[in-house]
Amino acid sequence: MTLVFIGMSDRMVCLETMASEIHLPSFAIRIDTIDYWRRPKVLLAGASQVPDSLSTLVTVLNEGARACDFTPETRPYRPHVTLSRRSMPVETLQIEPIDWHVDEFCLVWSRDGVGTPRYQTVARWKLAAETDDNEGSNQPLS
Numbered sequence: 001m002t003l004v005f006i007g008m009s010d011r012m013v014c015l016e017t018m019a020s021e022i023h024l025p026s027f028a029i030r031i032d033t034i035d036y037w038r039r040p041k042v043l044l045a046g047a048s049q050v051p052d053s054l055s056t057l058v059t060v061l062n063e064g065a066r067a068c069d070f071t072p073e074t075r076p077y078r079p080h081v082t083l084s085r086r087s088m089p090v091e092t093l094q095i096e097p098i099d100w101h102v103d104e105f106c107l108v109w110s111r112d113g114v115g116t117p118r119y120q121t122v123a124r125w126k127l128a129a130e131t132d133d134n135e136g137s138n139q140p141l142s
Contacts, residue, residue: 027053
């Protein structure tokens, strides 16, 4: 799940330093829709609600990216997981919710693969443990 898209850069040290200074709590996000974005022809699983903690993390990362001389996305943040590219259109569907516990975020490098991007984790940072129930899968969010 992309939090902030930054593209290729020689300013990775600035980004890594900025990210290492983030101290926010872990959180959960509920994936509860299947959707289709027509312009990029992408099939995705999304969240109908954006948790406040996720919004805060995205805001802090965008502010840090600006301080590192990046121009972050200006469109509203829409959390999603890409399921398929160059997909056929589908109507938005509500699905059985998947609760995803997020306890870290990553800097990930995307490069072209044969027909699909390939991803390489460059660095990862832990989020602080929640004070209440910490159940769910412990998958990184990038």
